[in-house]
Amino acid sequence: xxxxxxxxxxxxxxxxxxxxxxxxxxxxxxxxxxxxxxxxxxxxxxxxxxxxxxxxxxxxxxxxxxxxxxxxxxxxxxxxxxxxxxxxxxxxxxxxxxxxxxxxxxxxxxxxxxxxxxxxxxxxxxxxxxxxxxxxxxxxxxxxxxxxxxxxxxxxxxxxxxxxxxxxxxxxxxxxxxxxxxxxxxxxxxxxxxxxxxxxxxxxxxxxxxxxxxxxxxxxxxxxxxxxxxxxxxxxxxxxxxxxxxxxxxxxxxxxxxxxxxxxxxxxxxxxxxxxxxxxxxxxxxxxxxxxxxxxxxxxxxxxxxxxxxxxxxxxxxxxxxxxxxxxxxxxxxxxxxxxxxxxxxxxxxxxxxxxxxxxxxxxxxxxxxxxxxxxxxxxxxxxxxxxxxxxxxxxxxxxxxxxxxxxxxxxxxxxxxxxxxxxxxxxxxxxxxxxxxxxxxxxxxxxxxxxxxxxxxxxxxxxxxxxxxxxxxxxxxx
Ligand code: FAD
Ligand code: NAD
Numbered sequence: 001x002x003x004x005x006x007x008x009x010x011x012x013x014x015x016x017x018x019x020x021x022x023x024x025x026x027x028x029x030x031x032x033x034x035x036x037x038x039x040x041x042x043x044x045x046x047x048x049x050x051x052x053x054x055x056x057x058x059x060x061x062x063x064x065x066x067x068x069x070x071x072x073x074x075x076x077x078x079x080x081x082x083x084x085x086x087x088x089x090x091x092x093x094x095x096x097x098x099x100x101x102x103x104x105x106x107x108x109x110x111x112x113x114x115x116x117x118x119x120x121x122x123x124x125x126x127x128x129x130x131x132x133x134x135x136x137x138x139x140x141x142x143x144x145x146x147x148x149x150x151x152x153x154x155x156x157x158x159x160x161x162x163x164x165x166x167x168x169x170x171x172x173x174x175x176x177x178x179x180x181x182x183x184x185x186x187x188x189x190x191x192x193x194x195x196x197x198x199x200x201x202x203x204x205x206x207x208x209x210x211x212x213x214x215x216x217x218x219x220x221x222x223x224x225x226x227x228x229x230x231x232x233x234x235x236x237x238x239x240x241x242x243x244x245x246x247x248x249x250x251x252x253x254x255x256x257x258x259x260x261x262x263x264x265x266x267x268x269x270x271x272x273x274x275x276x277x278x279x280x281x282x283x284x285x286x287x288x289x290x291x292x293x294x295x296x297x298x299x300x301x302x303x304x305x306x307x308x309x310x311x312x313x314x315x316x317x318x319x320x321x322x323x324x325x326x327x328x329x330x331x332x333x334x335x336x337x338x339x340x341x342x343x344x345x346x347x348x349x350x351x352x353x354x355x356x357x358x359x360x361x362x363x364x365x366x367x368x369x370x371x372x373x374x375x376x377x378x379x380x381x382x383x384x385x386x387x388x389x390x391x392x393x394x395x396x397x398x399x400x401x402x403x404x405x406x407x408x409x410x411x412x413x414x415x416x417x418x419x420x421x422x423x424x425x426x427x428x429x430x431x432x433x434x435x436x437x438x439x440x441x442x443x444x445x446x447x448x449x450x451x452x453x454x455x456x457x458x459x460x461x462x463x464x465x466x467x468x469x470x471x472x473x474x475x476x477x478x479x
Contacts, residue, residue: 004143006023007030008032008147009033009149011319014046014050014328014332014335015153015331016319017109018331018335018336019336022339031118043117045103045106051099052173052176053328055102057193063091063095064201064203068203071084086204120140123140124148127144130143148316150302150316150321151331151335154320157279162248169251169256171276171277176197183207185273187210189212195233195360197277199233202237207239208237212240214243218230218358221370222370222417225366225403228402254272255272280326282302292312301321302317302322318334352368353367355430363423364421365419366419368407371407379409381410381416382410383408384462384464385404385406388423388455389401390473393455393457397423401422403420404419404459405418406462407419413441413443415432423455424455445463
């Protein structure tokens with residue numbers, strides 16, 4: 001006999017658990033099925049983001065940054081602390097505690113919202129039925145629902161040239177668990193994961209070599225920001241090799257020998273550990289029976305419309321398993337939209353204002369269109385740029401690298417994109433998102449008052465600079 005719910009969500013990551021909570025808030029009898037188990041083999045909610053993505057990586061970024069600062073920049077502030085040593089185990093224990101606090105928090109939220117948490121692997125069947133199997137169980141339980149939300153997330157992409165090998169060649173999950181600091185660390189892919197985890201291990205003492213296939217650095221962001229980022233990371237000691245095509249890997253006892261090719265010819269590189277960070281792909285493994293006729297595109301991405309409806313009536317898909325950036329907040333936004341649509345509301349997601357952040361130091365953040373994209377589309381625009389080096393607050397922080405760039409439509413002055421690199425840009429970008437969400441012009445931002453001394457003033461000055469009237473900059477540097 002099948003159990004019946006108003007809504008069943010498959011996947012308890014930031015897309016799925018948020019959708020489940022919103023459905024419950026709207027009065028729907030909701031179940032969320034998730035297969036994730038922690039290292040102690042206990043079922044946990046939170047998906048990739050909480051268990052092996054956003055949260056543990058940010059915990060390590062923070063800890064490694066403190067360690068690095070204690071060695072390199074505390075003395076600049078007149079703070080002397082000799083004999084700084086690393087307790088990697090304690091750092092990992094702290095990271096695990098942060099993760100556990102949050103995953104248990106979601107279990108608590110489920111309880112308080114009376115959401116039924118079902119553990120095990122779910123498979124969509126025809127007629128809006130779902131079969132759930134715990135590991136090793138021969139017969140699963142059957143669940144049916146009026147509406148089903150697929151939120152099964154993504155998994156790391158693999159490449160034939162570097163197949164995972166124990167703890168020597170790992171994906172991002174393995175790279176969050178190294179038991180000691182590798183003396184020499186190789187990373188394939190200089191994207192978000194490569195740069196964040198490369199920063200962590202460099203700060204902890206590794207020599208880090210990043211092999212990036214693209215001839216240009218960080219093509220997903222504005223080229224001026226990418227250029228500044230490359231300068232900063234290189235000066236920190238990250239060895240970023242562009243246009244590098246990995247041909248193969250050999251395991252030599254406790255090392256990995258990489259063979260790669262770039263414009264200069266063939267090269268070999270020996271590292272103690274290798275991280276493969278070449279992107280992620282949608283996770284649809286065993287997610288649906290073929291008879292459901294669920295439509296995927298050629299990349300294995302579940303096909304959905306703007307409202308996250310699949311080709312099967314009453315079945316939705318959200319988060320990393322559908323088109324768009326693989327970001328936690330994008331999936332959560334889709335979860336809320338779908339829950340509200342099921343409840344009959346007219347909600348939508350504004351895909352033009354999804355912010356992106358790379359949590360390196362300096363941080364990189366952007367929203368909206370880049371200059372390159374606008375130029376390619378033939379849009380006329382004006383640009384205002386302001387450097388953190390002219391900010392009193394950045395100087396007081398001792399963190400003056402980078403700038404804020406605001407791009408506004410030449411005719412309407414509406415803000416089309418904001419790109420930044422510098423201190424606390426992960427927080428500053430929210431101002432740009434709000435501005436764009438409310439269709440602000442650069443003039444609106446220029447007329448707004450910002451507290452002094454704050455990093456936000458750099459955002460204000462960039463808005464003034466769109467019209468060539470930034471205050472705290474010599475005339476020659478105005479654009
Ligand atoms: P997931 O979080 O992957 O969750 C899917 C869940 O579904 C999992 O728990 C999985 O076990 C479960 N599941 C899958 N199939 C089934 C099934 N058939 N039955 C039952 N359960 C199933 N994004 C950011 O926005 N900011 C960041 O700082 C950030 N940092 C990251 C750092 C790293 C190292 C990584 C790897 C990713 C990072 N991301 C970040 C990306 C972010 O983690 C994902 O975009 C986000 O987790 C996607 O959410 P989701 O709910 O779609 O999928
Ligand atoms: P990514 O797409 O950000 O970067 C992958 C990089 O690998 C690209 O630069 C690509 O050119 C390169 N690459 C691909 N194949 C290669 C090959 N064979 N050899 C060398 N280089 C190769 O992917 P990622 O860093 O793996 O991250 C996966 C996803 O997780 C991303 O979509 C990202 O949105 C998300 N994520 C987000 C954050 C964040 O929001 N701060 C942090 C980590 C991950």
